[in-house]
Amino acid sequence: MHETKYITGKKQADHLKEMDIIREHIAHNAPLSEKEKHEIDHEVSLVPFKKAAVIEALKIVQKYRRWVSDESVEAVAQYLEMSAAEVDSVATFYNLIYRKPVGKHVILLCDSISCYVMGYGKIYQALQKQLNVQFGQTTKDNVFTLLPNVCLGCCDHAPAMMIDEDLYEDVKEDQLLEILKKYSQ
Template identity: 70%
Template sequence: MITEKVNKGNEVKQQAHYLTDIERQFIDHEVSLVPHKSAAVIEALKIVQHQRGWISDDSVNAIAAYLQMSPAEVDSVATFYNLIFRKPVGRHVILVCDSISCYVMKYGDIYKALQEKLHIHFGETTSDQCFTLLPNACLGCCDHAPALMIDNDLYKDITVAMLDRILKQYT
């Protein structure tokens, strides 16, 4: 546990920032691969997110303390990358590519069908906490548009008719 003193008026409080042993072990490995501790910040964020599902303010503070950075520096990295989640997400994250290629190939039909099937819009999570639906600027498969990704699984040449079969794999 790493603690820091926080002054609140006349009162001094101890604030705890925790990283688990496994998080510290994986972060230490990443730190060993770079010339400066702070250069491992992206990997540290990914490690903590993998363990916890998202990056809370407490997680930002813990990573900052461990890597000897300010929380603002860690937060600026976390908010820059769209695959670092700064609020809770469902067990499965659906990224719908909305690049120009996918747009031209009717990604809107896919998005509309997902909205209807899941009863959510971009940025929302289903009531059972199973899925979070997010837009993504590019999934890197423009020649197979439209595309979407669920967790680490990429689906190309998507049609509305394929969605039930795809979603069923994650429920």
């Protein structure tokens, strides 16, 4: 007689985490979805030739997958009738195209001279302490990735940071916890 084994406790948590990793791997390695193709087709319709839509195509892939894997570069290249090297050169040039996995929310902390003078260092230290990460790292719960950014274009309101597409100006240390709570839920 076959005995059924139930997965409990830590083994169950490890199993669920493993399944999430497998699902994520499949999602990032899958060919372009119909929705991605539809959105890329729209962008292609706005430019004189397919290759001109490569940045937008990469942004679309990233919107659905959170980052652009090598397999995604290949899929975009094939779809836009380009070489993978051409697509990769665009993807690696733009700092807002993520070529490595990132958390659910990306925090861009401006480290320009204006932000540096206006207290960037204190903001960075507070973020490091609250999130327990340094630049280029993702929190253990996969919610936040912290990245430096050369300029967010609001030097007159330094220090500045951006979370996803939300810009925060004149940031103070005591505001960070409240700001981060918005994205933790």
